[in-house]
Amino acid sequence: MAQPPPAPCRHFERTGACRYGDACAFAHIARDTHATSTSLDAPLPARARRQTRKKDARAKVIVFRRFLERTFNNLSDARIVDIAGGKGVLSFELLNYADSRVRDVCVIDPRVMKLSRQSERWSRGFHVSGRGTTPMTHDVRIPSHCRVFFNRDTFSLDDDSHAERVRASHALARSTRWCASGLVADDNCDDYSANKDARVRVTQRGVDAPNVVITEDEGMGVEDTLTTLREALTNATLVLGMHPDQATDAAVTFACERGLPFAVVPCCVYAKEFSRRRLRDGTQVTTHEQLCAYLMEKTSASGAEVRMSTLDMRGKNVVIWSRGAEPMCRAIE
Numbered sequence: 001m002a003q004p005p006p007a008p009c010r011h012f013e014r015t016g017a018c019r020y021g022d023a024c025a026f027a028h029i030a031r032d033t034h035a036t037s038t039s040l041d042a043p044l045p046a047r048a049r050r051q052t053r054k055k056d057a058r059a060k061v062i063v064f065r066r067f068l069e070r071t072f073n074n075l076s077d078a079r080i081v082d083i084a085g086g087k088g089v090l091s092f093e094l095l096n097y098a099d100s101r102v103r104d105v106c107v108i109d110p111r112v113m114k115l116s117r118q119s120e121r122w123s124r125g126f127h128v129s130g131r132g133t134t135p136m137t138h139d140v141r142i143p144s145h146c147r148v149f150f151n152r153d154t155f156s157l158d159d160d161s162h163a164e165r166v167r168a169s170h171a172l173a174r175s176t177r178w179c180a181s182g183l184v185a186d187d188n189c190d191d192y193s194a195n196k197d198a199r200v201r202v203t204q205r206g207v208d209a210p211n212v213v214i215t216e217d218e219g220m221g222v223e224d225t226l227t228t229l230r231e232a233l234t235n236a237t238l239v240l241g242m243h244p245d246q247a248t249d250a251a252v253t254f255a256c257e258r259g260l261p262f263a264v265v266p267c268c269v270y271a272k273e274f275s276r277r278r279l280r281d282g283t284q285v286t287t288h289e290q291l292c293a294y295l296m297e298k299t300s301a302s303g304a305e306v307r308m309s310t311l312d313m314r315g316k317n318v319v320i321w322s323r324g325a326e327p328m329c330r331a332i333e
Contacts, residue, residue, distance in 0.1 A: 007026055064090065065093050067263070072261060079236055079238070080236070082105055082143070082241075086109060088107045096140060096141055104144075104232075105144070106232035108148060112147075119140055147220070148173055149169045149247070170226075237260065241264040241265065243316065245270070248264060265317070266291050266318065269288060269290075277291075280297055296308060307321055
């Protein structure tokens with residue numbers, strides 16, 4: 001009697017890779033070739049939709065990272081500020097991938113950084129990507145994280161009130177919540193209730209894998225944040241923003257004023273919140289296309305050459321980038 005075929009490998013179906021390789025007891029069948037009884041026109045189950053979103057998010061980070069490697073030479077000496085870096089996945093890959101292990105990355109985002117999954121995988125010596133497993137030969141590196149809002153209050157270092165403004169932003173960041181409109185203040189939430197998963201755990205993974213700090217913490221204290229932020233902004237050589245939402249304007253402004261190279265992938269417009277945005281012809285910025293044009297006009301006004309490229313990924317995939325220019329006293333607001 002013929003043996004029934006092995007069941008599909010769930011890990012391979014979900015990620016396109018399996019750490020066991022050919023030794024896996026299950027079948028490695030691509031998702032699109034695996035026969036199912038579900039109609040192709042039927043909507044995906046909720047779990048499948050969540051997994052698709054996660055896979056798309058990982059793919060976007062990889063596409064953007066490879067664009068940076070092609071566009072900006074010698075990233076190994078770069079000191080990067082990742083504006084609105086979210087969970088810190090892009091910064092994590094820039095720090096740890098062999099082709100683009102940059103010198104330093106600082107994530108500036110008021111939200112909690114979550115790198116537990118990435119830290120655990122890299123601590124075990126492998127990282128699952130679209131092409132399979134890649135053995136790692138170096139210790140895992142975690143980006144620094146400043147939990148503040150990125151705006152002129154926090155990136156202007158030329159007056160005595162900067163420290164107080166950073167302290168206020170640091171306090172505000174710990175009393176915010178994420179909603180459909182972006183980050184909004186919530187006076188009724190405290191640190192714990194707003195971030196129930198915010199913890200620092202040290203786990204033992206055996207002799208070959210030392211203790212790993214699972215980075216889902218509340219970030220640094222206010223004084224350490226102030227010191228780290230000043231150092232990161234002073235020494236920055238590249239400004240990045242992958243869907244930085246409300247910090248898009250500030251990221252480009254900071255880069256233009258310092259004459260720094262930057263690459264920003266604009267996402268939401270927030271037309272009501274930034275109602276003063278105008279194109280050169282006086283048109284109010286209300287669409288994504290207008291936002292991209294506005295950022296290009298803003299950069300060119302600072303004297304830097306600016307370009308627009310399209311990334312090979314779903315969703316908002318237009319990147320506005322520049323290799324920088326001489327610093328100016330004040331960029332066009």
